[in-house]
Amino acid sequence: MPSRTMRIETAHFGAMAVRPEDAVCFPLGLAGFERSRRWVLLTPPHNPTVNWLQSVECPKTALAVVEPQRFLPDYQLRANRSELECLELQSLDEAFVVVTVNRTDQGLALDLKAPLVINRQRRLGRQVIASDDLPTRYPLEDTVSRTAKRTA
Amino acid sequence: MLVLSRQRDESIVINDNVVVTIVDIRGDKVRLGIEAPQEIPVHRREVYEAIQRENLRAAQLSPKDTQALGKPAVDKPQGR
Numbered sequence: 001m002p003s004r005t006m007r008i009e010t011a012h013f014g015a016m017a018v019r020p021e022d023a024v025c026f027p028l029g030l031a032g033f034e035r036s037r038r039w040v041l042l043t044p045p046h047n048p049t050v051n052w053l054q055s056v057e058c059p060k061t062a063l064a065v066v067e068p069q070r071f072l073p074d075y076q077l078r079a080n081r082s083e084l085e086c087l088e089l090q091s092l093d094e095a096f097v098v099v100t101v102n103r104t105d106q107g108l109a110l111d112l113k114a115p116l117v118i119n120r121q122r123r124l125g126r127q128v129i130a131s132d133d134l135p136t137r138y139p140l141e142d143t144v145s146r147t148a149k150r151t152a
Numbered sequence: 153m154l155v156l157s158r159q160r161d162e163s164i165v166i167n168d169n170v171v172v173t174i175v176d177i178r179g180d181k182v183r184l185g186i187e188a189p190q191e192i193p194v195h196r197r198e199v200y201e202a203i204q205r206e207n208l209r210a211a212q213l214s215p216k217d218t219q220a221l222g223k224p225a226v227d228k229p230q231g232r
Contacts, residue, residue: 050215062211103217113203114202114206
């Protein structure tokens with residue numbers, strides 16, 4: 001039986017119909033957005049590199065997130081096991097990992113210290129703290145030159 | 153703020169499910185052991201505040217800000 005879609009307002013893409021099972025629950029919330037528990041991951045077809053984690057409860061809230069491996073091929077998630085337990089992952093390979101994108105004076109940057117780990121099957125997510133000493137603002141060199149070009 | 157004096161190996165109990173133990177004291181450094189249910193996140197304050205700050209900043213971006221990371225976004229996205 002086809003599932004009924006729910007209509008949500010989004011920060012950047014207007015009203016959208018999404019399937020309720022596409023919502024990912026972050027039972028502990030996200031730091032800064034404690035009131036939002038349900039989020040939907042949106043992927044614009046014309047820029048699939050950047051996903052938008054859209055709050056279901058707060059239409060104006062959408063975080064830009066990317067898969068860190070796209071920029072750091074060697075990236076590996078390492079976090080305290082107790083932090084990952086609630087995600088009910090059979091193995092870490094099952095985890096869909098994204099990091100937030102930020103704009104700094106020097107261009108775009110990734111917060112590698114606090115990856116968002118999602119179990120897509122169980123629709124559960126949690127923002128964890130990487131056990132490695134990683135920066136909260138890892139500069140994306142490529143965006144520096146492009147930003148510079150634009151403003152030149 | 154509630155202020156309590158504790159010695160090494162002594163604890164305090166918060167609610168009925170969080171126990172904070174003074175594990176070691178050396179000079180101006182105190183090592184704490186924290187036992188809490190997994191649904192209670194425990195963070196160093198400065199780390200938590202940094203994450204909160206970066207999350208809030210990530211929500212200030214719009215698709216045009218991220219064009220440098222891919223092709224420009226035009227169409228409506230697909231839910232996934």
